[in-house]
Amino acid sequence: MSRSQLEKLSIADVPSSAGAFDYYNTFSVVQEGSDEASRQVLSIEPTSSPIIEDGQTLITSKNFDLTVSGLFKSNTISGLQTLADNRTQVVFGGFGLGGQILQAEGSINLGQVFTETASFRFNSPREATGGYFEGKHTSNLSYSTNGLCLYKWGAAATTGSNALAYGWTKSTGATVSFSNSTKAQTFSHSGAATLHRDLYLPSNGLNTFYFNINVTALTDGGSGNTIKIKLQSFSDFASTEDVTSTETVITTTGDKQVSITPSSSSKMIRASIVIAASDSVSFKNPTVQLDSAYNFVEFNT
Secondary structure, eight states, X not given: OEEEEEEEEEEEXXXXXXXXXXXEEEEEOOOTTOSSEEEEEEEEEXXXXXXXXXXXXXXXXXXXXXXXXXXXXXXXXXXXXXXXXXXXXXXXXXXXXXXOEEEEEXXXXXXXXOSSSSEEEEEEEEEEOOSEEXXXXXXXXXXXXXXTTTBOSOXXXXXXGGGSOTTOEEOTTOEEEEXXXXXXXXXXXXXXXXXXXXXXXXXXXXXXXXXXXXXXXXXXXXXXXOOEEEEEEEXXXXXXXEEEOOOEEXXXXXXXXXXXXXXXXXXXXXXXXXXXXXXXXXXXXXXXXXXXXXXXXXXOO
């Protein structure tokens, strides 16, 4: 069905609290003279035995596979071997040559090691029906111009604890609701609060990321100019800040955007909506993109 090459890929073992990643490494496209060179390919293919009905091929499931091959040092191979042996659940992040953003979760399998520094291969295969189930892509993988679409935009309930949009995290005590008719998340609190999504991504120090939302309603609690969106990059797991965007203040409804260019030390990006006491904001169709043109899409493959 499709095969795409990734420009750069990161693998991270995320700790239970803010700080250094338990494991972190990046893999880049083959470049002459590179100390460690690799090729990263994402493939999506139908399973080998589709059902034939009335002359039609019905694809009941698909094989999603992220494969990395190249020349690696012995310490890189050793780290990957430990992840594979322990079946460690890691997060993959990357970007394609056409502006796509990869987000995936899973474990890795290793190929054969021939010498201490030699051609080496590892992959992270998974079989899934495709599309979303209970708010998350069935393959635990998304590859799209919208980096947030590992999770479907929606919520399990309209009110209560399950009304938080899939994949998002809110401040303790904040109130959320989700409208099935407008597809908007409403977020409020008696004090200052944030609502955020994290993306685990490598950085080349050149790419600019854009966070977009469509605001459908808002109430300023009285402090003025306190409803905002922002992007942050971190050189670890949400502890050491790398770069913080200029915040975009929200005073009207409509499309809103903020951007950031992380340094080459960045390992993750956090997209946040910020409010102050008694503020309320309703929004829909969030995206994180490499293109400044706002385009909400989901990964329905």
